[in-house]
Amino acid sequence: MSSAATSFDTLKATARSADPWEILGPMRRILEGKDLDYSTARILFRIVRLARKTSRAQSKNAPGAPLRLAVLAGQTSAQLAWALDLYLTASGFECELYESPFGAWRQDILNPQSGLYDFAPNVLILAPGSDAAPPPAVGASEEEVAAAIERELSGWRELWRPLAQAAIQVVQDDFVLPSLRPLGSQERNISSSPSAFYSRLNQGLRDEARGHVNIHDLDHLASWVGKRQWFDERLYHHSKQACALEAIPVYASSLAALVGALRGRSRRCLILDLDNTLWGGVIGDDGLEAIRLGQGSPEGEAFAAFQRYALSLRARGVVLAVCSKNENATARRAFEDHPDMVLRLSDIAVFVANWKDKAHNIRSIARQLELGLDAMVFVDDNPAERELVRAELPEVAVPELPEDPADYAGAIDRLRYFEAAAFTDDDTRRADYYAGNAKRAQAREASASDLEGFLAGLEMVSKIREITPLDLSRSTQLINKTNQFNLTLQRMTIAEVQQVAGDPRYLARTVRLRDRLGDNGLISVVIGRIQEDTLRLELWLMSCRVLSRGVEEALFLHLWNEAKARGLERLRGVYIPGPRNALVQDHYQHLGFTECEPDSSDPQGAKCWEFRVAAEPPQLRTFIQEEHP
Amino acid sequence: MTIDPVVVHERLEAVFRRVFDDDSIVISNEMTADDVDDWDSLEHINLIIACEREFSVRFMTAEIAGLKNVGEFEAILRTKLEI
Numbered sequence: 131m132s133s134a135a136t137s138f139d140t141l142k143a144t145a146r147s148a149d150p151w152e153i154l155g156p157m158r159r160i161l162e163g164k165d166l167d168y169s170t171a172r173i174l175f176r177i178v179r180l181a182r183k184t185s186r187a188q189s190k191n192a193p194g195a196p197l198r199l200a201v202l203a204g205q206t207s208a209q210l211a212w213a214l215d216l217y218l219t220a221s222g223f224e225c226e227l228y229e230s231p232f233g234a235w236r237q238d239i240l241n242p243q244s245g246l247y248d249f250a251p252n253v254l255i256l257a258p259g260s261d262a263a264p265p266p267a268v269g270a271s272e273e274e275v276a277a278a279i280e281r282e283l284s285g286w287r288e289l290w291r292p293l294a295q296a297a298i299q300v301v302q303d304d305f306v307l308p309s310l311r312p313l314g315s316q317e318r319n320i321s322s323s324p325s326a327f328y329s330r331l332n333q334g335l336r337d338e339a340r341g342h343v344n345i346h347d348l349d350h351l352a353s354w355v356g357k358r359q360w361f362d363e364r365l366y367h368h369s370k371q372a373c374a375l376e377a378i379p380v381y382a383s384s385l386a387a388l389v390g391a392l393r394g395r396s397r398r399c400l401i402l403d404l405d406n407t408l409w410g411g412v413i414g415d416d417g418l419e420a421i422r423l424g425q426g427s428p429e430g431e432a433f434a435a436f437q438r439y440a441l442s443l444r445a446r447g448v449v450l451a452v453c454s455k456n457e458n459a460t461a462r463r464a465f466e467d468h469p470d471m472v473l474r475l476s477d478i479a480v481f482v483a484n485w486k487d488k489a490h491n492i493r494s495i496a497r498q499l500e501l502g503l504d505a506m507v508f509v510d511d512n513p514a515e516r517e518l519v520r521a522e523l524p525e526v527a528v529p530e531l532p533e534d535p536a537d538y539a540g541a542i543d544r545l546r547y548f549e550a551a552a553f554t555d556d557d558t559r560r561a562d563y564y565a566g567n568a569k570r571a572q573a574r575e576a577s578a579s580d581l582e583g584f585l586a587g588l589e590m591v592s593k594i595r596e597i598t599p600l601d602l603s604r605s606t607q608l609i610n611k612t613n614q615f616n617l618t619l620q621r622m623t624i625a626e627v628q629q630v631a632g633d634p635r636y637l638a639r640t641v642r643l644r645d646r647l648g649d650n651g652l653i654s655v656v657i658g659r660i661q662e663d664t665l666r667l668e669l670w671l672m673s674c675r676v677l678s679r680g681v682e683e684a685l686f687l688h689l690w691n692e693a694k695a696r697g698l699e700r701l702r703g704v705y706i707p708g709p710r711n712a713l714v715q716d717h718y719q720h721l722g723f724t725e726c727e728p729d730s731s732d733p734q735g736a737k738c739w740e741f742r743v744a745a746e747p748p749q750l751r752t753f754i755q756e757e758h759p
Numbered sequence: 760m761t762i763d764p765v766v767v768h769e770r771l772e773a774v775f776r777r778v779f780d781d782d783s784i785v786i787s788n789e790m791t792a793d794d795v796d797d798w799d800s801l802e803h804i805n806l807i808i809a810c811e812r813e814f815s816v817r818f819m820t821a822e823i824a825g826l827k828n829v830g831e832f833e834a835i836l837r838t839k840l841e842i
Binding site: 167168169172173176208209363364365367368369371375376 | 777778780800801804805808809812818819820823824
């Protein structure tokens, strides 16, 4: 307790200092440590508030991406709201919060003049609680139950509609199945029981939730905590608390992870150590035969199970890499020759085994994958290596690893690094894209002297079209996580993208690219706003996995043709410098635009470029054939 | 294993200081919510939860709402700790 108290005093002092936001690093470590109790979370939130006050007094802005978050709860929302503020601030958002007046969340949504719409949130947390959906009487007929479910669902559709129109992204809790079971073991077998009703309603909500509504699996979270711990009847009777206050930190952290994912903050690559992380023992010393892996020992089984967990992450789009202090050949041999290895070399996008320091190697892995360090999670059983990477690369997430390999997967899973806002076809294939990229890199090396020959040999075909409903998830994902080839770094929720896609005042396009070596999927998004005679390109971004392939040239030709067909006179592009998008500072110049003065509609700090449509068609050589729908 | 009532008093004072983030708080039997800035219904629950964790006890529903002053608070704690 005393050491914890000291660290809080240090944090408090930092929060009062000239650099109050230096608290965020240590705070993240505390939040990622062991499960936080309510009172400690409260102390940490106070420190955040103190830092906020200090930085306001210094007229400085908080770091991080601005986020306007509304919390609408059927029960008491105060504790959930500050805990969300804590977790989101620690994960790099500059939060502004709104809570609906107690007991008035429905009115807040349905009244277009309400405080909610005044506040204009990006994201809305909707925590209705079971009281919002009373179950039918036990013994009700099948028809009555079905009617009650339909009544509920149509009520939710009504509530979601105005929120979609206001382009508000909704994160809605599902209903927690009660822990009291008057029907005993028959609870879920009888369709009129509360448990059966809520579980059917939850499924109905999931089936109906589209695009701008994301259902948060609160029932799972309550089970994970344990329902006897989750509920606190005393506090429900005392002040309508939806759950035990000790469950508030985990509740907020789960919601914050989902909100982060919706805003493009999920991590995307898992970097694994080998010795005593993927198998027991040190392969260089013990030899291939003596490492503990798979059948033969319970500990070996635990390592194999951890490998299966890593493989299941790969299957959903997390890129795997290896970073180990080993002889390269020895390390690879385990993957090639050990019969109980679950992970294969082909599962690993980048394999680094050498004797250099791991921070250096992780930097190089990030470069090769063209991912930011803030997309990386590094897992190593060795505390010294973890400390080194934390000190050298604070952007990389380095979870504490328990001593027992049986607990590895659980320790990583609970931190929700890879939380997803959606699961797209692209996710299932991402690992293969990276494999394809490795092959392309080899092909490029083979014909390095002849870039044009290489590009021509790829036989690339693009498909440029409007943002269709099927492309919404992937487009939004790309908009929120592309950091390098991104001209304006404008982030959007799926609801906002949907709105733009259907608006005739906008010209929105996606690009898909396939080539001889595989399908690259949807890799670029551009959004232009038509204002008088000008197409203002407000968003232009592209996945780095198709860098230097001529996609931007092909897309520009397409836009030029579109602008011409509409009788527009000008294309206008802006570049807004950000932390990692220097790559595209000359983008418009390269396409033949000339620099021009910013006007009142341009964001601050923007560099502006213009291309007159009447000028000669741009002389750009591309090796991409456009396929027309 | 019993706890010295003086220790209970000191630990309770530490809980108050932590919850209200004020190291100058000195608790006394007659002290009520009116005597402490910020001691509203929200902080009252925070106080209850912090005490439950500090002393590994559980307050009853009636006790949560019914505590009138610090003396009563401490008396209930002592009963729960069987001292």
